[in-house]
Amino acid sequence: MTKTRVRFAPSPTGFLHIGGLRTALYNYLFARHTGGDCILRIEDTDQNREVEGAAQNLIDTLHYMGIDFDESPLKPGKHGPYIQSERLDLYHKYANYLLDAGHAYYCFCSSETLQQMREEQQAKGEFVKYDRRCLNLSTAEIENNLAAGIPYVIRLRMPDDRIFAFEDEVRGHVEMNSFQSDDQVLIKSDGFPTYHLAAIIDDHFMKISHVIRGEEWLSSTPKHIWLYECFGWEPPIWVHLPLILNPDRSKLSKRMNDVSVESYLNKGYLKEALLNFVALLGWHPADDRELYSLDELCESFSLERVNKSGAVFDLTKLDWMNRHYLRTLPLEVIAERAASWFQPQDIVDQSRYHKIIAAARERSTLLPDLAEYARMFFASDPISDDNIEIVSSDDSRKVLAWFKEQIKDISAEDAEKILEITKTGIKELGIKGKAFYMPLRIALLGQPHGPDLPTIISILGVEESCRRIEHYL
């Protein structure tokens, strides 16, 4: 079998979104799993929608996520260029071939004409498609129009009544009648190709073996197959992925959701969680395993286990996964990624900062939660009246005074000693554990919840601990 080659081919019209990430990921996983190549191709054929800097942003985000390509605009291979706007000559060459072979024709209809035509068809309840009024233009007419500089497009001439059948790796046998397929525009009036022409030509010359893309492309596949036939090329294996859905089960969209990968990263989701989560949206291993690193995914992934039906993008499970990775990734990694949410002065003392992260990660979902949790160690937020009441009772003061005396000369790192002190404290003062810990926690942290005492003191240090206690004496 020849080497598998797949591609992720986004158009630079905005940020990478969740659906794009999943498509890129599956392409990547399939390539890695089969020892093939994964290619990144930029499809910038729509001059109007192109967003400045979007291509670079896409590349950066993908790279950050750990999805790397064997060939890309930044890492050209033998089949470049990898940006479609740099391949215009190629598209024209093959458009001309189609024209000569009678598989394509010039169309001089203006957009107004087209719009009117569609409205009429719609009014009559007809299937809306190009009525081919330019199909039978004489050579002379075409020459004249061309000479007169009338804007034109080149359309593909679809067969009239033909069943296009193909085997889709995830959907199995699919059939569609060509009368549903419009005479697709191949070359636009600005001279740029449409997706349909450019992708087929590129996929062929880049030797793509599997086209792995979203289900929204399923219905245009007959056009693509026809194009392959016209050129006499071998089509790739088709793989149409189920869509990722909004909670209302419509196609995941910006309108309803935040869908850019960057926005999730900015909210403090970890790439490991995002990748793991998105991998499971449409693919599932044979067993019950749910936690996968990128490498493990590469090992386990297979097209056979890709699902057919769409999957709702559900934040609660993503949150759970993020909590998992927040707790299990190396501490230094979490500390580093969380740093931007902290005040610069708060992370100067790295050892202390790490202790704080260690305590906070057990109780957080997102990266910024870490900083929020850490406030108790830095800031002096106002204390609630209830808490002041608790901490200023006579009994509480007794605890505070006694405890301060006990710890003032010990090492903040001596957890065992601190534990021992608390035990004797409860015994000596003859009180319940709660009456012992509550006032201490309020005095030390400003509120009754938080890590265990040894951890608090280790973070605060003996001096600061005593100072905070004294405040309430």
Place this chain on the structure above:
RNA sequence: GACCCCUUCGUCUAUCGGUAAGGACUCAAGAUUUUCAUUCUUGCAAGAGGGGUUCGAUUCCCCUAGGGGUCGCCA
């Protein structure tokens, strides 16, 4: 509207004709814990409907319904 795709707990899913339909998230209850968080246990919760085929269907076929996608000089 036409065509195509899809249909198991609220969500992600397992099941390759024979299961008490399993797991995970969420939620609830309980246990553990000085608090918070963790952890553990238990529980709630599903085969869209109707026909077939079969000794036996969630699984295969058909119909219906529902949902989605596509119908651009956007990808």
